[in-house]
Amino acid sequence: MTFLETVRTAFTAVMGRKMRSALTMLGILIGIASVMLTIGLGQGAQQQITSQINKLGSNLIIVSSGANSGLTVANANSGTNNNRTRFTTPLTLNDAAALADKNTCPDILRVAPVSTTITTAYNGTASDTPSVVGTTPEWVDVTARTLTEGRFFTSDESNAGSMVAVIGPGTATTLFGSDAVVGQTMTLSGQSFTVIGVLNSVGTTLSGNGDEQIVIPAGTYAQRFSTSTNMNTVSTILMEAKDKDSLSAAIQEATTTMYVMHNVTAAAPDFSVSSQQALVETIGSLTTILTALLSGIAGISLLVGGIGVMNIMLVSVTERIREIGLRKALGARPSIIMLQFLVEASMLGLMGGALGIGLGIVAGRILSKAISYPVIISVEATSLALAVSLVIGIVAGVYPAWRAAKLAPIDALRNE
Amino acid sequence: MPMIVELSGVHKTYKTGSITFEALRGVSLEVQENEYIAITGPSGSGKSTLMNILGCLDIPTAGTYLLGGEDVSTMSEKELAVVRNKRIGFVFQQFNLLRSMTAQRNVELPLMYAGVHAKERHTLAREALERVGLGDRTHHRPGELSGGQQQRACIARALVTNPDIILADEPTGNLDSVSTHEVLRLLHELHDQGRTIILITHEHDVALESQRQVQIYDGLLTEGLPV
Ligand SMILES: Nc1ncnc2c1ncn2[C@@H]1O[C@H](COP(=O)(O)OP(=O)(O)O)[C@@H](O)[C@H]1O
Numbered sequence: 001m002t003f004l005e006t007v008r009t010a011f012t013a014v015m016g017r018k019m020r021s022a023l024t025m026l027g028i029l030i031g032i033a034s035v036m037l038t039i040g041l042g043q044g045a046q047q048q049i050t051s052q053i054n055k056l057g058s059n060l061i062i063v064s065s066g067a068n069s070g071l072t073v074a075n076a077n078s079g080t081n082n083n084r085t086r087f088t089t090p091l092t093l094n095d096a097a098a099l100a101d102k103n104t105c106p107d108i109l110r111v112a113p114v115s116t117t118i119t120t121a122y123n124g125t126a127s128d129t130p131s132v133v134g135t136t137p138e139w140v141d142v143t144a145r146t147l148t149e150g151r152f153f154t155s156d157e158s159n160a161g162s163m164v165a166v167i168g169p170g171t172a173t174t175l176f177g178s179d180a181v182v183g184q185t186m187t188l189s190g191q192s193f194t195v196i197g198v199l200n201s202v203g204t205t206l207s208g209n210g211d212e213q214i215v216i217p218a219g220t221y222a223q224r225f226s227t228s229t230n231m232n233t234v235s236t237i238l239m240e241a242k243d244k245d246s247l248s249a250a251i252q253e254a255t256t257t258m259y260v261m262h263n264v265t266a267a268a269p270d271f272s273v274s275s276q277q278a279l280v281e282t283i284g285s286l287t288t289i290l291t292a293l294l295s296g297i298a299g300i301s302l303l304v305g306g307i308g309v310m311n312i313m314l315v316s317v318t319e320r321i322r323e324i325g326l327r328k329a330l331g332a333r334p335s336i337i338m339l340q341f342l343v344e345a346s347m348l349g350l351m352g353g354a355l356g357i358g359l360g361i362v363a364g365r366i367l368s369k370a371i372s373y374p375v376i377i378s379v380e381a382t383s384l385a386l387a388v389s390l391v392i393g394i395v396a397g398v399y400p401a402w403r404a405a406k407l408a409p410i411d412a413l414r415n416e
Numbered sequence: 417m418p419m420i421v422e423l424s425g426v427h428k429t430y431k432t433g434s435i436t437f438e439a440l441r442g443v444s445l446e447v448q449e450n451e452y453i454a455i456t457g458p459s460g461s462g463k464s465t466l467m468n469i470l471g472c473l474d475i476p477t478a479g480t481y482l483l484g485g486e487d488v489s490t491m492s493e494k495e496l497a498v499v500r501n502k503r504i505g506f507v508f509q510q511f512n513l514l515r516s517m518t519a520q521r522n523v524e525l526p527l528m529y530a531g532v533h534a535k536e537r538h539t540l541a542r543e544a545l546e547r548v549g550l551g552d553r554t555h556h557r558p559g560e561l562s563g564g565q566q567q568r569a570c571i572a573r574a575l576v577t578n579p580d581i582i583l584a585d586e587p588t589g590n591l592d593s594v595s596t597h598e599v600l601r602l603l604h605e606l607h608d609q610g611r612t613i614i615l616i617t618h619e620h621d622v623a624l625e626s627q628r629q630v631q632i633y634d635g636l637l638t639e640g641l642p643v
């Protein structure tokens with residue numbers, strides 16, 4: 001008896017009891033579908049995060065003032081908690097200039113010092129309260145933004161403190177409606193600014209709503225908005241590493257440079273260097289853990305499904321005791337009977353799994369539409385689900401198959 | 417004629433919990449090749465027990481059984497499966513056809529376990545069904561066949577592997593007189609073609625169809641028919 005014939009025999013048996021087979025498969029089906037959905041959601045989240053990195057510029061490095069802000073790279077092992085109470089040197093344009101020095105920081109491509117505040121902008125009666133960013137022309141590249149209209153300001157404008165602004169698309173719509181925006185003026189803290197460009201839409205990213213922004217020259221910001229006594233003070237310094245591979249080298253260079261500039265040591269830094277990558281990786285691994293956890297919970301229904309298969313196979317062996325006896329009388333060796341029932345159980349598992357994958361894909365599509373969030377069902381997840389359902393079928397089949405194989409032909413054939 | 421069956425001093429004891437029951441109490445029987453023998457006896461006398469041992473479905477508790485000169489009384493289940501497949505064709509009172517399969521597939525079953533290729537299996541099963549007069553019923557399922565036709569399919573299944581012995585346990589027990597006649601005619605034919613036939617029955621006239629009758633009573637054999 002070839003394996004193919006065994007498969008055919010098992011298929012006949014499964015199909016001969018359609019209703020029961022369908023109910024048996026249901027457990028596996030639901031289990032596989034829910035695992036597929038969970039993994040799909042997890043992978044969707046992963047993809048969202050990846051696209052966020054790309055939006056933000058994947059090689060973005062941020063230097064912020066103070067030692068313990070957010071996810072830092074530089075002060076990972078600074079044990080002292082009272083850094084903040086000691087005097088903290090604010091970040092300045094001098095720091096930015098030092099970080100832009102190609103001799104000491106060869107892996108840093110561009111530097112953009114950034115100061116931010118929140119102010120209401122007016123155009124007649126229309127108003128909007130976006131974040132106001134004072135920076136240099138490098139900002140647009142460092143943050144991987146583009147302009148949909150007009151232009152960004154120049155270094156000359158930046159140094160001269162020109163009253164020009166580049167605004168986010170959200171702010172543009174709020175203030176000017178559907179009118180042409182470039183060339184319009186708006187009032188910001190009582191000052192009149194000319195809009196010279198509109199930024200592309202990026203939606204809300206890990207660093208805030210990129211569509212609700214007004215970007216103005218650093219010089220202008222220093223003169224009109226700075227609250228510090230030192231006009232050179234900035235909130236953060238954004239940098240772009242040359243490429244993904246030089247990211248950690250760039251972080252190292254930035255950290256070393258900042259130690260020198262602020263005259264501090266690794267033991268007590270007064271700044272922190274973080275990268276978008278690190279943040280994203282942390283969120284990514286959290287997502288992975290969450291996905292694994294949820295899949296584990298969904299997996300419990302798979303276990304229940306497996307027990308269902310085992311149960312039905314045991315019932316099946318008892319019911320088909322005469323059939324087993326007859327097959328043995330006709331010359332079926334115990335190993336063949338064992339294989340027949342194993343294949344039957346695997347078939348139930350596999351069919352349930354295949355249907356579960358189908359349901360998972362359909363439910364994933366619907367869910368994705370309903371919550372407008374990507375649900376990604378990958379080939380890897382699908383093959384894994386199929387393999388898992390096969391394994392469940394086999395494991396659930398072992399004991400019933402063994403029982404069938406061990407039946408004595410006379411007990412099986414006895415006339416009732 | 418060489419001996420095909422040599423049973424000597426065969427005992428079979430059933431143990432159910434603490435109760436033991438001796439269903440065969442020293443049975444010796446020799447059957448020659450191409451003999452047609454009938455075993456009769458009242459209900460509970462041990463006919464089926466003897467049949468199970470003769471058919472290698474069970475092994476004796478004591479005593480030896482040589483089948484075609486080969487000692488099968490100590491074989492493993494795996495070896496017995498091969499012996500059953502090659503040497504024995506069973507005809508059951510209950511027919512024991514698989515309901516989900518056509519007559520054709522039912523007859524193919526023993527060939528499948530013998531490892532015969534699909535094509536050859538197909539031809540052999542067809543021939544066997546034609547031989548028992550079911551050439552036009554090959555694709556019917558057991559439920560679509562009459563009792564007599566089912567028993568003929570069962571005989572086809574028993575003869576398709578060309579076994580040394582055809583073992584029939586009450587083959588006519590569930591049949592009307594016309595079908596009984598038909599089945600007995602087929603057994604005769606098989607006997608004429610050189611097969612050894614062991615027929616178990618409690619019907620006197622059915623037993624008289626054979627060349628030799630033995631009688632079992634309380635687990636012991638005697639030659640001849642009861643008076
Ligand atoms: N598996 C078994 N366990 C215990 N007792 C059995 C078993 N099989 C048969 N017997 C007993 O052995 C005796 C002979 O049974 P059996 O060979 O079936 O008789 P027959 O076929 O002649 O009616 C009966 O009394 C029966 O109850």
Ligand SMILES: [Mg+2]
Pocket residue numbers: 463464
């Ligand atoms: Mg009986």
